[in-house]
Amino acid sequence: MSDRKSETGRQAPANDFSARFGAEVRGVSAAMLAENRANARTPTHRIDRAALSRVFQFTDLCAAALIAFAALALDPRTVWPVALFLVLASGGLHAFALYRISPTVPPWDRLARSVIAIGLGGLFTLLSARIFDPAVLPVAAWQTVAGGAALLALQIIYAVAICRWARAGRLAANIVIVGATANARRMIDANRRTREVNIVGIFDDRQSRSPSRLAGVPYLGTLGDLANWTALPEVDRILITVRPDAIARVRDLLRKLSPLPQPIALSLEFGDDAASGSTLASIADTPAAQLSGRPANPDWLIVKRLEDLVIGSLMFAAALPVMAVIALLVRLDSPGPILFRQVREGFNGRPIGVLKFRSMRHSVEGEKSGVRQVERDDPRVTPVGKILRATSLDELPQLWNVLKGEMSLVGPRPHAPGMKTGATLTSNLVAEYAHRHRVKPGLTGWAQVNGSRGPLHTPEAARERVQLDVEYIARANLWFDLWIMLRTLPALLGDRINIR
Known part of the structure; x- marks a missing residue:
C-alpha cells in the first residue's frame, strides 16, 4: 500500500522551478517584493460554499422529517397541514435564495428573508386548514408555529455561522492571478464589489512591466516564485x-503552470458569448474558461467525507486492539518510539504528518543522512517491522489521519516531498504528477490494488502509478471507493513482488 521511504531520512527539497522559469525581478525591488509576500493574506481552513449549502439543506430536511413525525405522534389529523407547511416553507427558503451562501450578505438580510419565507408558508397553511378542515385548525396552528420557530432557529444559526466564517475569510476561495493586465484590473475591481473570492496576489514573468500593486493587489513575483511560494x-x-x-x-x-496541482482557468473578456457554456466557471463576475483540473463536486465532497468518517470510525474502533498489541511488540522489539511521523504531500501539495508504526531501527545519525529508500532484505528493518511491512499493518495509525481530514480512505498514496525515482525527481518524469494532489491522499488507492506499491525505481513505474492515480480522480465515486477497499486485502496478500 505505501510508497516506502527510509524512516530515518530527511526529505529532499522540492522542485527548483526558479531555475526553469527565472526568479529575477527587475520591475519591483527585492525589498518591496519581500514585503508584498509577507503581507499576502492566504486564509487557511476554508469552507466550500457549495458543500456548506448542501449541509444546510440536508439539516433542514432532517428537521422537517422530525417535525412531521412529531405531528403524527401528537395528532394524526394534523399531518396534512404540517406537511403542507413544511413543503411551502422549504420552497420559500429556496425561492428566497437562503441556500446561496454569500459572504457579502448581512445576517439581518438572511433573517428577514427567512421570516418572510417561513411566515408566508405558515399563513397559507392556516388559511387552507380553516377552509378545508376547521376542526384541526387550533392544533394545526400551534404545531405550525412550533415547526416554524424550529426552522427559523436553524436559519439564525446559519446566519451567525456564515457571518463569523465570512469575517475570518473562510468562505472566500484563495485566487492568484497570472498576468498584470487590464483584464486583471477589471476582475479585481469587480471582486472588490462582491468579495466573492480572496485575490491573494499577481504573478507575471514580465517583471519590468509589472507594478508593485495592481488595483490594490500586490505583485508577488514570477512563475518560478509562484511554484516555490510557501x-x-x-x-x-x-x-x-x-x-x-x-x-x-x-x-x-x-505549459509552465501545468506541473502545479491547482486548477487553472483563463479569464475571458466581458460579454463573451462563450461564457454561457457549461464548461465555464465564474469568478468575481468575470467569465473563466477551465483549462486544467475540474471544479470539485460539492455532493461528492460531502459523501466522501461521510464515507471517511463512518467507515473510518468503524475501522479505527475495530483496529484498536490490534494496534495495542502492535505497539507492545514494537516497544519490546527494539528501542525507540512506537509511532513515526513522516512528512508527506497532502491535498494541493500541503505538507501533512502521516503516522506509522516504527518498523526500522531508530538512529539519530540516520536522520541526518538523507533519503534512502527501503531495499529488499534491508538490515535497518526490525524483525517485527518486517512482518508489519509485509502486511502493511504499520500503516494502521493512518486511520487517525483519515479521521482528522488530512487523508481519505481511498485516494493516491501520499508521496514524500521531493520524492525521487532513481536520481531524478519523480515530478520531473511525469508532467501530470501534481494532478494527483487535487484530492486528499488515501490509505489505499486504485494504483495500489493494481500492483503499483512500494518505491519507484524506473520512469515507467512512476508514469504507471501517476496514470492510475489520475484515472482514479476522474472516476471517483462511492461505489468505486468501496470496490477499491474490497480489493485491497486480496491485492495486498497476493503481492509477493513489491518491496515493502
Missing part, C-alpha cells in the same frame, strides 16, 4: 488573465 498549498485556483487571442502566450503559461 503559501501555494493554500491557493485554490490560478487564473490567467492575458488576452484570450494571445494563443502562444496562453500555451506557454499553461
